[in-house]
């Protein structure tokens with residue numbers, strides 16, 4: 001909020017506003033200033049005040065279109081890369097679930113094998129008892 005340069009009273013509303021364009025030091029750069037013309041309600045002093053400014057750059061329409069084109073190209077490329085990333089992420093997820101499945105299968109196979117061995121041992125024990133009985137019978 002501008003203050004009156006004479007009595008320092010804050011002046012809220014300008015009487016008039018305008019936009020002032022000045023060429024900046026850099027080539028093609030323009031400084032746009034929003035200027036308000038204020039009148040002090042206390043002492044009647046009238047003074048200008050810059051309440052907003054921004055740097056603008058003058059470029060040809062051809063150059064702007066070129067920039068817009070390369071921007072949309074970059075966006076498209078970004079999308080392709082993002083899709084690829086998503087694919088490889090889901091690929092990794094599939095792979096790790098396949099690995100988990102495989103580990104489960106191996107564990108299960110180990111268990112079956114163990115059970116198989118146990119059954120073999122039981123069968124052999126039975127066989128042994130049968131043979132011992134046979135021997136005992138023959139020996140009698």
Ligand SMILES: [Zn+2]
Nearest residue numbers: 004007040043
């Ligand atoms: Zn004043």
